[in-house]
Amino acid sequence: MIRIAKYIADSGLCSRRAACRLIESGQVQLNDRVAIHTDRVSNDDTIVVNGQTISPPAEHRYYLYNKPVGIDCVCNPQDADSIVHQINTPVRVFPVGRLDKDSHGLMLLTNDGELCQRLLHPDYYHEKEYRVTVDKRLTDPFLETMSLGVSYNISGKKVTTLPCQIKRQSDSIFLITLTQGMNRQIRRMCKVLGYRVTGLQRLRMESLQLGDLPFNQLQPLSSDQVLQLKRQTVDLPQRNGMMPNLIFT
Known part of the structure; x- marks a missing residue:
């Protein structure tokens, strides 16, 4: 038997984190009662999420x-x-x-x-690499500041990005490798330093490469x-x- 959040995630409905939110908000039923996070389930149980009965987990793809x-x-x-x-x-x-x-x-x-x-x-700090095109010529101070971490506000809260890897490719294009995944992070980092992103392409996630797909x-x-x-x-x-x-x- 496994935790109900993992069962829901393995069924392909959503991620485990999203499943936890569904359980927390009371949107998950287990055998005709409201489910809780500590419930453990098997394929013999009936799990319903917002009126939808969850099928047993499929083979992972x-x-x-x-x-x-x-x-x-x-x-x-x-x-x-x-x-x-x-x-x-x-x-x-x-x-x-x-x-x-x-x-x-x-x-x-x-x-x-x-x-x-x-x-x-x-907490896992997995690498993601991007090719970034900006609206004007790159400078050494801009690249150095980007690599060391940039502070900006989100909804009134100040955040500071972690150090990252930077490599210049041309006068207006650079590669950046992040271990964070904050919303629109690269665009916000550039904006606070006076640059506007005109092109943003993700090239890699850990060992997975975009290649010529x-x-x-x-x-x-x-x-x-x-x-x-x-x-x-x-x-x-x-x-x-x-x-x-x-x-x-």
Whole structure:
């Protein structure tokens, strides 16, 4: 028997974190009663989420997806721009994290709620690499400040980004590797330093590379890719020793 949140996530309905929120808000029924977080369940139990009976967890599936600009990562069937209208898979899968509507590039789609939880949890510090185009010439002070961490306000709260890796590619294009996933983080970092992002593409998530995958196409992960990704999510990376890596060439 497993915890009910993991069961819901493994069914492909949503991530484990989202399942916990559904349980907390009383939207989950277990055998005709309101479920609680400590409930453990099996395939013999009846679990209903907002009137929908949850099917037993399906075999885990994993796909790379090259998201175009204009596609919304929120799985909302009522939204014509939602990613749910772009994917056609044997079982329901959901995005691991988000890529804002104005950005494009690599996404991981899966119904493996446990893996999703590990990749999204802020304590795990998984790398994500982006190619960023800005509206004016890059300067050394701008790149150095970006690599060391930038402070800005979100809803009246001050946040400071973690040190990150930066590499200049041209006069207006740089690569950035983050271990955070705050909403519109790169755009906000650039804006506070006087730059505007005109192009943002995700190239990599941990060991997963975008490569030459065409726009709006899915590519199943190989068994070796899945195994390597799971190995990378076993242990927590250390906070200590995290240093910026700044390359001006």
